Amino acid sequence: MQKVVKQRMMALNGDEAVAWAVKQSNVDVVSAYPITPQTLIVERISEFVHNGEVDMEFIKVESEHSALSACVGAAAAGARAFTATAANGLQLMFEILYITASLRLPVVMVVVNRAPSGPINIHCDHNDTMGARDSGWIQIYTEDAQEAYDSTIQAFKISENPEVLLPTMVTLDGFFISHTLQNVSLLPDEVVHEFLGVRKVPKIKVPEIHGDKEVPLMLNPRYPLTFGPLDLFDYYFEHKRQQIEAMMRAYKVIEEVHREYAEISGRSYGDGFIEPYRIDDADVVVVGLGSTMGTTKTIVDELREEGKKVGSIRVRVFRPFPRERLKKVLCNFDAVGVLDRGISFGHYGQLYTDLCATLYGVKDAPAMIDFVYGLGGRDMPPKLLKKIFEEVLEARVKGPEPVFRIKGVR
């Protein structure tokens, strides 16, 4: 096991922490368009570029559609590419999201979660990235600025692994994390450089064009290849099957990268997929994503002091969904409260839906309630969280009905 390295404690907000991660990750190309609450990320990066602190190409573009398109081009040419966005910007990228994943390009994007318009709102909810959950990107939801930094670095290593070759989206809660300054430990530059190395492009054989020669899987005039051509019912489905399988292989890679990073940094987030908190003898738990789960830990502590057996589980990786882990752990409890900072109109919150699918037909599955909260940045006050725990405890006796409850709304 490697020794934990000495680190530099900084006072940074979530956006700045991400910018530092990008600065240290030997990124070749950044292309982005400013949008609140993500703007600080690209502002800081452009300062690093302007000051000559990084050897990086910063491509200014006229929209998010172009920002991600530029990353696609750069990544297809073998570059390590990064972009960042939020809400409406992510929605403008929608077409290119699918293209990035389908072309198996290891682009890393940080999305600062912001409620989609309209009415126009700049604050946090998860409906923006939830809308992109089926686009073929790996999704990591972080709890604070430190984790946003750590996860951004990890994302490059996960995405570029030849077993994976999928883009990764790292998210942090708008304002709650993006604009909150906190303690952030930064690894030394050289440690990050060594951890990530430079991007290695896999070599492939294309006998029809290049004979026996192994050629790099990238746009290279010496060994021409075509990316993303017409692909009808003859091969499209096979390519989708490869994406499905790559996501399945990502489980192992995400876990390994998380472990390897923990050995260097001394920081880990559960097993990399789910982060349980005081669940060992718990009767009930609350499950959720993002910064609210930090606040939840403080409520778990309070309720534990009152003698209530409660715990929490934060889902860190949402795609690929840690279904086996959750299936195994959730059956230990009588009741589970699911915190959804998003909603599929006409159905439930996205996390609840996925947990239902995970637990379908499982013996000893817990009673489960969906609590939709915090849309448009509405705060989750500690008192409301406490009430939610009480309702989950009550469900042990009274059952989970109604399973759909909207909290903190007038």
Added chain:
Amino acid sequence: MLEIRWHGRGGQGVWSASILLATAAIRTGKYAQSFPEFGPERTGAPVQAYNRIDDKPIVIHSNIYEPDIVIVIDPTLLENAKAILSGIEPGGHLLVNTPESPDQIRKKLEVPEGVRVWTVDATTIALEEMGRAITNTPMLGALLKAVPVVPLDAIKTVVRERWPGEVGEKNIRAIERALKEVKSG
């Protein structure tokens, strides 16, 4: 854990003051958060900023509802006593930039028993030391007198980093004066 709420007007630097304080705390080995009232910036409108400071890692990410310390850097905000006093409980501190005495402020705002009131004329100090009515940094000095959250030297260091040269020194003089001149009642 110590929770602080800053009241000012957009452009007066409450967020900057909370960043300086959190940065100084982090430099001295503590854990801290600084965040603005989440919203678009509106010059002149009442705005708030927040701090959490603790000896152990801070995991809470909700707003602050029951601050231990409330700091008002603009006396014209005192008209809205309800907003100023919201959530403050006995044992807490109210620090106000005003030429008035702590007793006058206590009566005017009907400050609850057990909340300690501190006043300092930060506007005059700022005008005399910096030539501009910038009251966010002097109020940091007043805070250090009321509750010594961080050593004065740590504040001086982050102020000098933020404003190297004469501007930083002027700010430090204002901070030191506010620390001396703040009165409690």
